Amino acid sequence: MWYFSSPFLVFGEDALDYLDQLKMDKVFIVTDKIMRELGFVEKVEKKLKDIPHQIFDEVEPDPSIETVLKGAQLCQAFEPDFIIGLGGGSVMDTGKGIWFLYEKPDQQIDSLNPFTYYEDFPSKARYITIPTTSGTGADVTWAIVLTDTAQKRKITPASRQIIASIAIIDPIFAMKMPPALTAGTGLDALTHSIEGYLSMWRNDFSDAFSIKAIEFVFKYLPRAYRNGEDKEAREKMHNAASMAGLAFGNSQATCAHSIGHSIGALFHKPHGNCVGMALPYVMEFVRNNGTGTVQKLADIGRRALLLTGTDEEVSEQLILKVRELIKEIEAPSTIPELGISKKEFEDHLPTLVKYTSEDSCISMTNPMPNDDQIEKMYHYMWEGKRVDF
C-alpha cells in the first residue's frame, strides 16, 4: 500500500487572496524578522483585516527545539483556530512543530514519528504554509528539520499528520530573493526532484512531480538567477519548488541530503548550497554502482531535458548538465567553494562520515555507500574530482 500526501494547494499570482475565503477567528503567525523587514508580514496582516492575530517572529536559521517550545507556549495561550507559517523552510518547519505541540501539549517534539497515529489531530487549528523562497518544499512536506543545540546535530521529527492543511504558493513572495538565495534554494529543489526519482521509495506519483520540477528548474532557474524581476521565471520556480517537495516528500531524498545535512550541521552553510554541491557526485556514485540507475538517470534526461542517445550517453549528459547549471548560477561545486578551510575539513572528516552514515536519507540511496565510500566521496568533493568508483 502506498500513499501520496499533499496539502490543499493554492498557487499562482494573487494566491494570497485565498485568505479572504477562509472563516478565521484567531490567527497565530509564525515568521522571522526578515519577513517583517521585507513587508511580507504586513501583506498578510492586511488580508486578515480585523481578525485578531498574534505574531511570533523569533524563528532563526537552523531553528532549535527551544524556539518551537517557546512558540508553542505562546500559541497555547492565544488559542488560534489558524496558524500561518510565513517564510522559508526554517519558519514553515517551526510552524509544523508549534502546530503539533499546540494540538498535543502532552507530547514531546523529538518523539514525533511516522509510526504513531495521533488521535484527533488536528482538532484545534488548521495550518497554512506560505513559502517565501523557491526551494525547500517545506510548505508541502511532513518532516521538521530542527537543531538540537546541545548535541550540535540535526533531528528530523516527521509524521504525515503534520503536513500543512493549506499551502499558498504565491510568486509575489519570491520576487525579492537575492541571486545567491535564488541559486541555493533552486538547487535544493533540483536535488529534491532528482533524489526523489532515484530514491528506493520512488513511485509513479512522485516520479510525475520529479520530472516536471526538473524540467522547470533547468528552464527557469538561470532566468530567475540572472533577472529577479522575471515574473514568469519566478512563478515557475515557485511552483517547481513545491512540486519537487511533493516528489521527495512522497518518495524520500537520498545521500546528497545526508551529506548536505552533515555539512550544514557542522559548518552552518546554507542547506541548498550543501545539497546542490553534493548532488552531481552522488549521481555519479549511484550511476557507477546502483541497480538500474543508469536507466533512471537516462529517463530523467530524456523526459525532462529531451536529451537523446543511449542510456549510457544520456545519463552522462544529464550529470554534465547538472554540473553546468551549478556553474551557470555561480553556486559552490566543491567543499572549498562552500567556504570551508582544509584544516576545518580534515578535523571534521570523521564526524562528517559518521553523521552522513547515520542520516535517515542514506538508506534510500541505491546503493547505500559504506563508510569508506562516503569518506572517498568527501575527498572527491574537496578536490572537485568526478566520482570514478
Ligand SMILES: [Fe+2]
Ligand atoms: Fe533539501
